[in-house]
Amino acid sequence: MEGGKLLRRWLQDGGHLIRPAVVLLAGLGVFLLIRSAVIPKAFGQYGHYRPAALDLVRSRPISYAGHETCVLCHEDQGKVHDAGKHATVACEACHGPLAKHADDPSANVPKLPDVANLCRRCHEKDAAKPQGFPQVVTAEHSGGVPCDSCHQPHNPHL
Amino acid sequence: MEITRRDLFSVGGKLLVLASVGATLEQITGAAPASDAYKMADHWWGMLIDVDKCIGCGNCVRACSNENSVPQGYFRTWVERYQVEEGKATPIVESPNGAIDGFKPLKRSDVKSFFVPKLCNHCADSPCVQVCPVGATFVSPDGVVLVDKEYCLGCRYCVQACPYGCRYLHPETDTVDKCTLCYHRITKGLTTACCENCPTGARQLVDFKDPKDPVHEFLRHNKVQVLKPYMATQAKVYYKDLDGSVR
Amino acid sequence: MIPGVDGFMYPNEVELQWSLLIVLYPYITGLVAGAFILASLERVFKVEAVRPTYRLALLTALAFLLVAPLPLQLHLGHPERSLEMYLTPHKSSAMAMFGFVYLWYLTVVLLLEIWLEYRADIVRKAQTTTGFQRILYKALTLGSENISPAARIIDDKVGYTVTVIGIPSAFLLHGYVGFIFGSIKANPWWSTPLMPIVFLFSAMVSGIAAVLMLYTVSMKLKKQPIDMRCLDTIAKYLFYTFVIDFTLEMLDLIHRTYEADESFRSLDFMVHTRLWASQVILQIFLGTLVPLALLAANQLWKFQEAARKAMYVTACSLTLIGIFAMRWNVVIGGQLFSKSFLGYTTYKVDLVTREGLLPAIGLMLLPFVIFFVLIKILPPWPEREAT
Numbered sequence: 001m002e003g004g005k006l007l008r009r010w011l012q013d014g015g016h017l018i019r020p021a022v023v024l025l026a027g028l029g030v031f032l033l034i035r036s037a038v039i040p041k042a043f044g045q046y047g048h049y050r051p052a053a054l055d056l057v058r059s060r061p062i063s064y065a066g067h068e069t070c071v072l073c074h075e076d077q078g079k080v081h082d083a084g085k086h087a088t089v090a091c092e093a094c095h096g097p098l099a100k101h102a103d104d105p106s107a108n109v110p111k112l113p114d115v116a117n118l119c120r121r122c123h124e125k126d127a128a129k130p131q132g133f134p135q136v137v138t139a140e141h142s143g144g145v146p147c148d149s150c151h152q153p154h155n156p157h158l
Numbered sequence: 159m160e161i162t163r164r165d166l167f168s169v170g171g172k173l174l175v176l177a178s179v180g181a182t183l184e185q186i187t188g189a190a191p192a193s194d195a196y197k198m199a200d201h202w203w204g205m206l207i208d209v210d211k212c213i214g215c216g217n218c219v220r221a222c223s224n225e226n227s228v229p230q231g232y233f234r235t236w237v238e239r240y241q242v243e244e245g246k247a248t249p250i251v252e253s254p255n256g257a258i259d260g261f262k263p264l265k266r267s268d269v270k271s272f273f274v275p276k277l278c279n280h281c282a283d284s285p286c287v288q289v290c291p292v293g294a295t296f297v298s299p300d301g302v303v304l305v306d307k308e309y310c311l312g313c314r315y316c317v318q319a320c321p322y323g324c325r326y327l328h329p330e331t332d333t334v335d336k337c338t339l340c341y342h343r344i345t346k347g348l349t350t351a352c353c354e355n356c357p358t359g360a361r362q363l364v365d366f367k368d369p370k371d372p373v374h375e376f377l378r379h380n381k382v383q384v385l386k387p388y389m390a391t392q393a394k395v396y397y398k399d400l401d402g403s404v405r
Numbered sequence: 406m407i408p409g410v411d412g413f414m415y416p417n418e419v420e421l422q423w424s425l426l427i428v429l430y431p432y433i434t435g436l437v438a439g440a441f442i443l444a445s446l447e448r449v450f451k452v453e454a455v456r457p458t459y460r461l462a463l464l465t466a467l468a469f470l471l472v473a474p475l476p477l478q479l480h481l482g483h484p485e486r487s488l489e490m491y492l493t494p495h496k497s498s499a500m501a502m503f504g505f506v507y508l509w510y511l512t513v514v515l516l517l518e519i520w521l522e523y524r525a526d527i528v529r530k531a532q533t534t535t536g537f538q539r540i541l542y543k544a545l546t547l548g549s550e551n552i553s554p555a556a557r558i559i560d561d562k563v564g565y566t567v568t569v570i571g572i573p574s575a576f577l578l579h580g581y582v583g584f585i586f587g588s589i590k591a592n593p594w595w596s597t598p599l600m601p602i603v604f605l606f607s608a609m610v611s612g613i614a615a616v617l618m619l620y621t622v623s624m625k626l627k628k629q630p631i632d633m634r635c636l637d638t639i640a641k642y643l644f645y646t647f648v649i650d651f652t653l654e655m656l657d658l659i660h661r662t663y664e665a666d667e668s669f670r671s672l673d674f675m676v677h678t679r680l681w682a683s684q685v686i687l688q689i690f691l692g693t694l695v696p697l698a699l700l701a702a703n704q705l706w707k708f709q710e711a712a713r714k715a716m717y718v719t720a721c722s723l724t725l726i727g728i729f730a731m732r733w734n735v736v737i738g739g740q741l742f743s744k745s746f747l748g749y750t751t752y753k754v755d756l757v758t759r760e761g762l763l764p765a766i767g768l769m770l771l772p773f774v775i776f777f778v779l780i781k782i783l784p785p786w787p788e789r790e791a792t
Contacts, residue, residue: 014559016524016549020517023547027512031491039492040309048495049296053306054198060342063225064351086357093217093355097224121260122215122357128239128264128271129213133358137263233416247670251413251747276415285591291501292489311489312482314422315500321591323415323744327422332482389590405745 063097066090070098073105077154084155085134094118094153119147196345201300202366203339204394205353206373206382207275209401211360214239214273216257218352218361223258225340225351232326233258234337235277235352242270242403249403274404275361277352278303278324278337279385279393286316286325295334301366301394302341307333321389339363366394412748421740421752424760426476428736429768431582431604432729433473436772438579438605439612440466441515441571446642448568454638460785461623462616463519468776470511476768477503479759499585510578514571520545521564523783525552541782579608586735593668594739599657606650611728613643614721619776621718627786633710637703640717644700647724651693654731671746679741679749684734692727696720 045051070091071078081087092098094113101108125135136142142150150158214237222228222235236256241264242249254261257273264271280303287295287303294310297303310333317325317334328335340350348354349363364373376398383400384393397404410419444462446452478484487504494501520527528550531542580601586592587600617639624631661669676684699720703713737752755761 009555010559013551013553013555014563016547016551016556017559017563019547019549020520024512035492038488043293043493046299047296048293048493050293050306050309053296053304053309054298054341056306056308057304057338057341058345060226062343062346062348064221064343064354066348066354088359089357090355093221093357097221121217122213124263126214126261126263127267127269128241128261128273130210133213135213236416238413248747251745253413253416256416285589288497289500289589290495291498291503292486293493293495294489309486309489310483311486313480313500314482315498315585317417317422318740319589319591321744323418326417326420327482334482405747 062099064090064092065097065099065102066092069102072102080152081154085157086154115148115153116146119151119153196347198299200367201344202394203301203344204280204364204366204373204396205277205339205350206362206364206376206396206398208360208362208398209272209274210399211358212237212273212275213358213360214257214261215357216260217355217357218275219256219258221351221355222337222340225343226338228335229329232328232335234324234335235275237261238274238276239264240270240272240274240401240403241266242401243268249405251405270401272401274397274400275352276322276324276385277395278339279322279391279395280337280339281391281393283390283392285319285321285389285391289315289319291315298341302339302344303336304338304341305334305336307331307335310334321386321391409751409753410748412743413745414743414748414750415745418740418743419750421737421750423736423740424480424752425737425754425762425765426480426760426768428729428732429476429765430473431579431608431736432611432732433469433476433768433772434579434582435604435608435728435732436469436612436615437466437473437510438575439609439614440469440616441575441612442609443613443616443639443642445568445572445575448565449572452638452642454634455642457632457635457786458616458620458639460522460783461620461780463515463522464776464779464783464785465616465619466612467515467519468772468779470507470515471775472768472772474507475771476765479764479768499581499588502581506574506578506581510571510574514567514574518564518567518571519783520547521560521567524560525557526783528552576605580605586739591744592739593666594672594742595735597657599653603650603653603657606646606653607728607731609646610643610650611725613639613646614724614728617643617717618721618725621714623780623785629786631714633713636717637713640700640703640713640720643721643724644697644704647693647697647700651697654693668746671742675738675742675749679751680734680738683730684738688727688730688734691723692730693724696724696727 040050040052042051043049046054067078067090074091081091095110096113098108098110101110120138123135123138125137129135138147147153216237218235219233219237226234228234233256236253236258238251238253239257239261240249240251252261261273280297280301282297282301284297284303287297290296291313292309292311294306295303295316296306307328312327312332312334314327314334317327325334325336327333340348340352343350344363350361353361353363362373365371366373377396380398382396382398384396385400385404386393407419440462443455444459444466447455447459478487481487490501490504494504524546527542527545529552531539531546531550534542583601583604586595586604587597589595617636620639621631621636661672696719699716702708703716708716740750741752742749757763
């Protein structure tokens with residue numbers, strides 16, 4: 001009896017408190033509805049991220065074709081290159097990224113590299129370079145003559 | 159119009175040839191099925207860098223820049239040159255434009271000097287992944303730390319959290335960008351652009367889950383370090399012959 | 406040679422990532438937390454002397470809270486994607502907490518408390534005004550016009566509970582920002598367990614100072630007398646809080662200097678050069694020591710009312726500048742040095758870009774605009790006191 005009276009009194013005096021509660025719950029409900037509609041598909045399948053992101057990263061086109069692809073057409077240069085000291089140097093390290101050229105050789109004709117600067121980047125003497133690595137002070141070594149006057153870039157050892 | 163048997167054979171034959179040519183073409187040029195040969199669970203990627211082989215040519219920086227369209231002034235990988243003088247508290251370090259054009263020759267030989275290539279360490283316990291508020295950066299099941307550029311908010315919390323300075327905000331996409339270990343290449347059996355173009359083999363891609371990978375033998379017989387080991391990020395880029403002065 | 410860079414920095418570190426707007430954000434949420442704590446002084450801790458500023462403090466908190474997300478939105482590379490923080494919050498990221506703590510604090514604490522406090526006034530206004538105002542007040546009543554004494558007693562009880570919950574909520578609202586910085590092991594200027602507490606106490610200092618200033622200015626504008634007992638009490642609590650804040654910051658400094666780990670040399674050099682003006686002069690001397698001296702003097706000696714007012718206003722103005730400088734020194738300072746400890750860069754504030762000076766000034770003025778709108782709708786000083 002007492003409990004009923006107390007409850008009625010509470011509802012009479014405190015009933016207005018239900019209103020902000022309803023507003024909040026309604027807001028929460030709307031949010032949950034939006035969330036279920038908008039949340040990315042399969043999120044969390046592998047971890048806390050969209051699995052589609054993996055495919056997105058993988059879909060990037062390739063720019064460097066690689067030695068194997070180059071020698072499919074340039075077999076002769078490949079043989080000279082693989083027989084010499086530059087065997088470990090990738091074709092595209094000097095010739096630049098050429099996957100586009102491999103896909104359509106006549107349409108994407110690559111420019112020949114600028115020999116002088118190219119060779120210097122690796123072979124100019126620098127105290128920080130490992131001792132055993134072939135390096136020269138080009139001014140003293142060649143006196144300004146272009147490197148490929150004496151060295152064949154694919155197989156440079158004289 | 160009367161259809162003769164001859165007509166039927168002629169048309170039928172043409173149709174058959176067309177169908178078989180079509181089927182063959184589809185086999186050659188058709189997209190690979192979703193579950194292609196690459197299985198993420200079979201790989202755990204990392205890198206091995208031999209400091210004593212690096213000649214500071216910057217090929218790796220250029221190759222990465224070309225392969226991944228890295229915006230000018232930002233770097234997914236770079237090379238540092240150290241000059242360590244006995245008795246000095248700090249080394250002299252330089253990385254002119256990330257060494258994309260190599261270095262100006264160092265003349266002085268009275269100090270210890272060497273090159274150190276750097277990149278994202280693809281940490282297994284990555285602090286950058288930990289702080290991302292939405293899950294736009296993550297460690298893939300095969301151990302590569304990647305950024306989902308369609309989900310990234312551009313808040314740059316991960317850039318702050320990376321101890322190695324390998325992240326940046328891409329000025330065109332306004333999302334965070336970093337080395338992806340050439341994920342689009344390694345999942346197709348190629349190596350990374352930087353490793354491909356390194357003339358001395360200072361940089362080597364490794365797959366810890368591949369029993370035939372030379373890294374296992376290498377780790378058994380050589381002394382290696384990671385950068386900032388006290389950060390306990392479980393970095394997966396190992397350096398051979400890394401000097402104590404390297405920051 | 407890169408302009409603005411001394412020594413060596415990792416190539417991607419040269420450009421600062423977190424700008425002036427990220428300095429502004431903790432400053433604003435700090436004012437919110439501080440103003441709310443002052444309000445709770447009266448409500449929960451029964452410090453009756455500060456009653457005149459109770460409603461003012463709540464409205465101050467609301468005005469600043471409404472502006473708080475804006476610097477973050479302007480800073481994001483993709484603000485249109487910010488809903489993702491609600492869709493897929495990453496549980497290991499302190500930043501992911503922002504959306505939820507913010508909404509919780511805004512709705513369940515601040516708006517609810519303001520509604521409960523103002524309900525009688527709102528209902529009365531709904532019954533006596535006409536036209537657009539009537540519609541506004543009717544909406545604010547949420548449909549209930551029960552302001553019987555019994556109902557108001559219940560409002561009071563519930564309001565008390567909300568405030569009690571509100572205190573740790575305010576701590577969380579601002580403390581998590583301190584944690585965002587304090588938990589970054591990669592950055593030794595930020596990484597310390599003290600960071601959330603330092604942020605919190607400096608927030609309380611700035612919030613209390615802000616309410617004191619707003620009260621003084623409002624009374625001046627309305628040409629009404631200032632309740633000196635209220636002002637003296639606020640100044641007293643400001644003094645106590647400031648002492649704690651100063652102690653914590655000095656503790657961090659002494660600890661760093663004593664341990665002198667590998668980052669110390671680099672950070673020490675940075676403070677002595679790039680951060681000299683903003684840290685030593687602005688934050689420590691003008692922003693902390695001078696206000697502390699002014700406030701301490703008032704605890705030791707009794708000055709004339711006019712002198713006290715002048716000292717309080719000076720102290721609070723300097724404090725507000727000093728706490729801003731503290732946020733600057735933490736956020737910007739943490740990005741001026743290289744993580745290699747071998748170099749430093751420079752921060753150039755742009756003028757009109759998205760994260761430039763003009764938007765920042767606009768964002769700092771906006772809360773005052775909102776504040777003056779709020780005091781028109783919900784006057785903090787009832788014309789006729791409803792007992």
